[in-house]
Amino acid sequence: MTSLPTERSAKKLGLVIDLDVCVGCHACVVSCKEWNTGGYGAALSDQDPYGPNVSGTFLNRIHSFEVVPEGGEVIGEAGEARIVHFPKSCLHCDDAPCVTVCPTGASYKRGEDGIVLVDEDKCIGCGLCAWACPYGAREMDLAAGVMKKCTLCVDRIYNETLQEVDRVPSCVRTCPANARHYGDLADPSSAVSIMVAERGGIDLMPEQGTRPVNKYLPPRPRKPLAASAGALLAENTTGASGFFAWLDGMLDRI
């Protein structure tokens, strides 16, 4: 059934991605591909894997953006010019447009935890759901001819054969910078909800009306470089004390 679930539990599982922390290492991309090519549904195929035109199916991709404030082309000139590494995967939207357009019932949103999944045995590979998603979270697997998307590692998070520490999405488990967090975003006392509240977590493209579950934490404001550098690095040594005052005096005398 591709209508959105009418009966929903109080649970909304999803990710919180910290744009302040992500270093753009692509480890989550690799671990996602590694886990999901052998996990839920068809393998994530590559086309021309060892050739010059290699491409393949990924459920998670990292973009890097330059953010340039007005009049602040150079970092520190004005505002907060910076590079932001930007991981992007399915946002498991509350009003998922990819679900309702599906003609076969392959694409669905689970009432019990809000995860958006594709039943690959029903998917005809028409690609309309990928057109309906404004985020580019769905990619057709060209070998299997079915639509692939992030499953929130549904085959990990409920998997009691794994150790408890591993029962999180592969990307979250692998992130070396701890930029990715997983939890119940409907529960205000969950770690992810607290993070979102404290850091002002945001929705991507709210104007598309999709009501994404995943949230992004914006980069923290920068400290100007001068604020971190101590007085001793400066030209002026007034106020120096102890060993440095002695050194300052000796060096002046030489």
Added chain:
Amino acid sequence: MHPAFSIIVFTTLSGLGYGLAAVLGLGILDPAAMATKLAHLAALVLIGVGLLSSTLHLGNPQRAWRALSQWRSSWLSREGVMALLTFLPLLWSAWFAVVEGRHAPVAGLLGAAGAAVTIYCTGMIYASLKSVQTWHTPLTPLCFILFALSGGLTLASLAGAAGGGDALWPALGAIAATIAAWIAKTAWRRRMLSLRPLSTPETATGLGSIGKVRLFERPHMNENYLTREMGFVIARKHAAKLARISFLAGGALPVLLLLVAAALSAVPVTAAVVIACAALLHYAGMFVERWLFFAEARHAVMNYYEG
């Protein structure tokens, strides 16, 4: 958006077929004429080839029957259901015309209504996508319906003239429908050209509060499914020229030729030849129009790819 050949063939041919079937269903042509019988068959063939072509772009066409199940929420499913349902009155209507040489009014009207609803569903598949702002307007299904009607009336006047009957009224109808279709299409295109993007790289990343957002590095060096499917830009370079070509071939020239044919309606054979030229030009124009419909449409995901 990537203009897939199979989808362009599907939407143009089935549009033409449904347009012709709807006009035939109204019974304005002599049902006993051989040309009318052929027109009935032609409509079914156009629709059939169009629908078959639509399955060519599927990854798993053997499961296409499943697409009939989700009519409650999906316009694509509704289109499939309506296409199959409409075949019943169309076959009934064609049977009466071809075998018995008479018009079946009930089947004809049901078929015409079914054809209109099917085309509307086709248009709504695109118009329902908020992610493609260019398409997200009621003008999209309106254009689909009017172009189908204009093509259908052009073919019907060809059948009328070829059958030795009076092609004057269908030809005048075709002229009116073609003009109406291009008024709607011009409004559609004006809207497209004046659109302010709903989503921008700033809203797509949520980083607009810091400053202007510009792509620094793509996720991968090469193209991927998203950039191939949603990032098609080749035709945009010649978009204005192609739009003029589609208007000339699909609108202005067929209208002129149909006017000539209307004036020559006393000489049906000459009129038929002139209308045949109009119909061929019309299809060529529709093909270019549909190509542009896809190629010019910008998908919201391109905010992440600077496309």
